[in-house]
Amino acid sequence: MPKRAYHNYWVYIVNNKPRGVLYTGFTGGIDDRMEKHKDGIGSYFASKYRLKRLVYFEEYQYVEDAIKREKQIKNWRRQWKINLIEESNPNWDDLWKNLDSESSSEQQTKPE
Template sequence: MANRAYHNYWVYILTNKPKGTLYIGVTGGIDDRMERHIIGEGSKFTSKYKLKMLVYYEEFQYVNDAIAREKQLKNWHREWKINLIEESNPNWLNLWKQLDSETSSE
């Protein structure tokens, strides 16, 4: 397998409704991971609480940076996570459709 100069890793937050249950995850393939969450196979937690709305994400080149950020966010107070989401997505829009259309044109 050839080494790539750049690879995308994502830290993301899912919810079921604005200010609802939050899930923070990390992945090397956001397209596949979101599709799995949407059909209820992403994780037991996301399936149980029907977490299918992508409300926040960050992109990283290195997996270690993504994992470190995921751990950092998981240790934050709930209010801090909500503030982080609302800084870039004040209306709690589902960013997945927008992100999907951006990545499909490449």
């Protein structure tokens, strides 16, 4: 299998409602990971608290950077995480809906 020149890694935060329970995670495939969260099989903690709303994410090229950032955010106080989310997503919208529709429209417009 040939090596890819560019990889995508994601650090993300999901929750169940605005200012509700927060889960910070890391993945090499945000599409698959969010589908698992939506189906309730993302992780034990996330499924226990029904954490299905993507409220924050960051994209990285290098896995080491993404892992370092995930650990950093996980060690933060709860209020710092809330502040991080509210800087870019003040209404606590489910960003997955936007990402999902963007990826669907990109696939539809690509020539075959």
